[in-house]
Amino acid sequence: xxxxxxxxxxxxxxxxxxxxxxxxxxxxxxxxxxxxxxxxxxxxxxxxxxxxxxxxxxxxxxxxxxxxxxxxxxxxxxxxxxxxxxxxxxxxxxxxxxxxxxxxxxxxxxxxxxxxxxxxxxxxxxxxxxxxxxxxxxxxxxxxxxxxxxxxxxxxxxxxxxxxxxxxxxxxxxxxxxxxxxxxxxxxxxxxxxxxxxxxxxxxxxxxxxxxxxxxxxxxxxxxxxxxxxxxxxxxxxxxxxxxxxxxxxxxxxxxxxxxxxxxxxxxxxxxxxxxxxxxxxxxxxxxxxxxxxxxxxxxxxxxxxxxxxxxxxxxxxxxxxxxxxxxxxxxxxxxxxxxxxxxxx
Amino acid sequence: xxxxxxxxxxxxxxxxxxxxxxxxxxxxxxxxxxxxxxxxxxxxxxxxxxxxxxxxxxxxxxxxxxxxxxxxxxxxxxxxxxxxxxxxxxxxxxxxxxxxxxxxxxxxxxxxxxxxxxxxxxxxxxxxxxxxxxxxxxxxxxxxxxxxxxxxxxxxxxxxxxxxxxxxxxxxxxxxxxxxxxxxxxxxxxxxxxxxxxxxxxxxxxxxxxxxxxxxxxxxxxxxxxxxxxxxxxxxxxxxxxxxxxxxxxxxxxxxx
Numbered sequence: 001x002x003x004x005x006x007x008x009x010x011x012x013x014x015x016x017x018x019x020x021x022x023x024x025x026x027x028x029x030x031x032x033x034x035x036x037x038x039x040x041x042x043x044x045x046x047x048x049x050x051x052x053x054x055x056x057x058x059x060x061x062x063x064x065x066x067x068x069x070x071x072x073x074x075x076x077x078x079x080x081x082x083x084x085x086x087x088x089x090x091x092x093x094x095x096x097x098x099x100x101x102x103x104x105x106x107x108x109x110x111x112x113x114x115x116x117x118x119x120x121x122x123x124x125x126x127x128x129x130x131x132x133x134x135x136x137x138x139x140x141x142x143x144x145x146x147x148x149x150x151x152x153x154x155x156x157x158x159x160x161x162x163x164x165x166x167x168x169x170x171x172x173x174x175x176x177x178x179x180x181x182x183x184x185x186x187x188x189x190x191x192x193x194x195x196x197x198x199x200x201x202x203x204x205x206x207x208x209x210x211x212x213x214x215x216x217x218x219x220x221x222x223x224x225x226x227x228x229x230x231x232x233x234x235x236x237x238x239x240x241x242x243x244x245x246x247x248x249x250x251x252x253x254x255x256x257x258x259x260x261x262x263x264x265x266x267x268x269x270x271x272x273x274x275x276x277x278x279x280x281x282x283x284x285x286x287x288x289x290x291x292x293x294x295x296x297x298x299x300x301x302x303x304x305x306x307x308x309x310x311x312x313x314x315x316x317x318x319x320x321x322x323x324x325x326x327x328x329x330x331x332x333x334x335x336x337x338x339x340x341x342x343x344x345x346x
Numbered sequence: 347x348x349x350x351x352x353x354x355x356x357x358x359x360x361x362x363x364x365x366x367x368x369x370x371x372x373x374x375x376x377x378x379x380x381x382x383x384x385x386x387x388x389x390x391x392x393x394x395x396x397x398x399x400x401x402x403x404x405x406x407x408x409x410x411x412x413x414x415x416x417x418x419x420x421x422x423x424x425x426x427x428x429x430x431x432x433x434x435x436x437x438x439x440x441x442x443x444x445x446x447x448x449x450x451x452x453x454x455x456x457x458x459x460x461x462x463x464x465x466x467x468x469x470x471x472x473x474x475x476x477x478x479x480x481x482x483x484x485x486x487x488x489x490x491x492x493x494x495x496x497x498x499x500x501x502x503x504x505x506x507x508x509x510x511x512x513x514x515x516x517x518x519x520x521x522x523x524x525x526x527x528x529x530x531x532x533x534x535x536x537x538x539x540x541x542x543x544x545x546x547x548x549x550x551x552x553x554x555x556x557x558x559x560x561x562x563x564x565x566x567x568x569x570x571x572x573x574x575x576x577x578x579x580x581x582x583x584x585x586x587x588x589x590x591x592x593x594x595x596x597x598x599x600x601x602x603x
Contacts, residue, residue, distance in 0.1 A: 067394035075463075079441050081579035102521070103484065104493055106378075127514040131496055135447070135480035138488030143450045146479045154417070154571065161478055162366040166375050167578050210493035211507065217517035226515070230602075235451035263533070263553040273499070273534055279475065280533055288602040298365055306579055311593065317586075326584035327596040339590045 006211035007182045012234040032061045035088075037114050039123040039132070040099070041083050042108055045073030047080040049227060050124045052188035055086050057191070058122045059179040060151040062174035066118075069200070075198075082196040086189045091201040104192050104208020113201045114140070118176060119154070125180035136177045144178040145170060147283075163279040163302035183226060184285035184306065218272050225275060228258035230288045233277055233304070235295020236264035237314065237333055244270035245313035248292065254344040260284065260304075263301050264295045278303035297319030311336060348506050348525055349408045352395045353465040354432060355456055356388040358412050358423040359476045363433060366476075372574045375476075376445035384423045388469025389538040390531040395469055396431035402503065408434045413459055415452055417442035419523075421554060429541030429549035438557045445568060446477065452486035454564045460490060466526040467508075472497050483530035493523035499534035516557060 012209040038058040039160055041048040051067070058065045068080045091113055098106055099173035110132065114121055121136065123129035125147045138145035149167075150158035156171045157179060225231065232252045238244045244265065252259045261271035263278055280303035287309035292299060296319055297314070304310070305324055312325035313333050322328040329336060358364055361381040369376045384392075392412065410426035411436040413570035414420040417440075438455060440447065448485040460468060473480040487494035495501075495510035499518065502509040509522045513532045541549070559566055589592050597603045 130480050134484035135488035138485035145446045165366045166368050166575050168575050169573040171573055172570055174569050208520050213520040213522050215519040273513055309600045323583045324581045328586040329593045336590055
């Protein structure tokens with residue numbers, strides 16, 4: 001008895017519904033084989049939490065969800081992924097060549113594993129997704145749909161355009177649909193109680209002409225900007241890097257928030273580029289977004305206007321940020337923020 | 347040291363400072379009578395190509411070809427690219443209409459141009475600020491089977507190789523690839539120059555070749571049908587408070603603290 005049979009057997013014995021079998025009964029041939037391939041990201045053998053957003057989106061498409069992961073310790077990652085609620089099967093390719101997710105080899109690998117029965121391929125609209133998915137789309141001759149914020153049906157998707165100033169509803173006529181999704185628009189599928197079948201994928205040992213040299217990632221104990229429930233964000237008003245750190249770090253620590261920045265702050269070297277919130281940076285949607293010394297240009301608003309509560313501190317009462325802020329304080333940030341930090345600590 | 351034959355695709359888009367408005371019939375964003383400019387990321391691509399020429403021996407960069415696929419006015423965008431330093435350009439003219447070509451169609455046209463014009467480096471913007479797809483460069487690399495480096499903040503030419511620092515989630519990543527290659531630009535890459543008046547005048551004499559979509563093996567029909575385009579739900583400002591205590595109590599009231 002192999003692993004997958006064993007899992008199903010155990011599930012039956014425990015009286016749980018075996019979801020992998022359900023869609024195959026009593027439907028048309030074309031439907032009964034259809035499935036959604038969900039690309040999961042991993043780093044050093046650890047499944048990234050974005051997989052839970054991808055599964056939530058993939059489930060909305062109606063077909064069984066097949067996770068896909070490749071890398072050095074892909075089997076271990078597949079075991080973590082198999083536990084996510086709603087995943088029916090996980091395909092893994094354990095090969096160090098795919099460890100860094102280089103699109104030249106990763107895209108053909110996914111194409112090889114996306115057999116005719118795959119109706120949709122879903123990935124996060126992250127650096128990984130943005131690199132791999134369009135290349136895969138070109139290989140499969142599909143027009144990908146980027147940064148999907150809502151799935152209306154199996155072929156109709158909603159996405160922001162023009163820095164979120166317009167929302168487009170598009171219908172795809174492609175035989176396979178490729179989507180990258182905005183994580184914050186889809187909830188987290190619960191991890192921990194699923195028991196999907198795990199199978200080894202095909203691997204024709206794809207090679208690309210580009211090699212990975214090194215990476216330089218900002219490591220911090222603070223919550224991840226993408227997934228933090230609270231974000232404090234600083235802009236040009238902080239004047240320099242020293243002030244940015246002196247003012248924003250204690251504020252973030254006082255409420256356990258992640259730190260973000262406007263493009264002006266990043267361009268002026270106050271903060272690392274990876275902290276940029278906006279159309280061309282990160283898109284966040286936390287419970288609380290507290291902006292400090294940010295005027296609120298449309299490119300910045302594109303990255304944060306779906307936050308549940310927006311608060312702003314700015315000395316200019318006419319700053320556009322106050323048009324979207326649920327609560328605004330017109331004040332000199334150099335006085336107001338330290339006072340706020342002190343009071344929040346209590 | 348290999349010689350570079352660069353292709354720089356540029357797109358004419360609504361100016362980044364303009365707030366786009368959805369048209370009354372909810373089919374698209376209003377483009378008539380709205381200020382347009384070169385997509386900001388494409389200015390970076392042009393600048394980087396010109397800098398590659400300036401950084402190396404004049405012979406290193408054989409020529410820089412700009413291309414735009416768009417309505418008649420996209421010719422202005424190409425003139426700007428040439429005023430910044432591109433040597434010549436191709437304008438694939440498509441009629442002005444609400445629906446724009448999709449990234450896959452654009453990538454297919456670019457592939458043919460790359461092959462006909464013997465290009466070995468394509469530098470594109472990482473996204474256009476109208477459609478925000480972030481796909482064309484990667485698709486082109488996929489169609490050509492070339493290496494890709496997306497979101498570049500530094501490009502170093504070393505013989506037959508390009509070493510590219512890419513902006514990724516959480517920091518940067520460095521990759522090294524052998525030419526030919528596709529690179530897409532991040533805002534961090536450089537500071538685009540302004541075209542000087544003499545250069546604008548000179549650009550008028552540079553070659554601008556007109557083509558039509560029919561000259562390429564690309565179907566004009568889009569794969570994605572725009573069912574509707576709407577304004578996002580407006581967000582109402584909640585008013586202002588007088589002091590820090592007011593801010594804290596309002597945030598508590600809203601359940602954010």
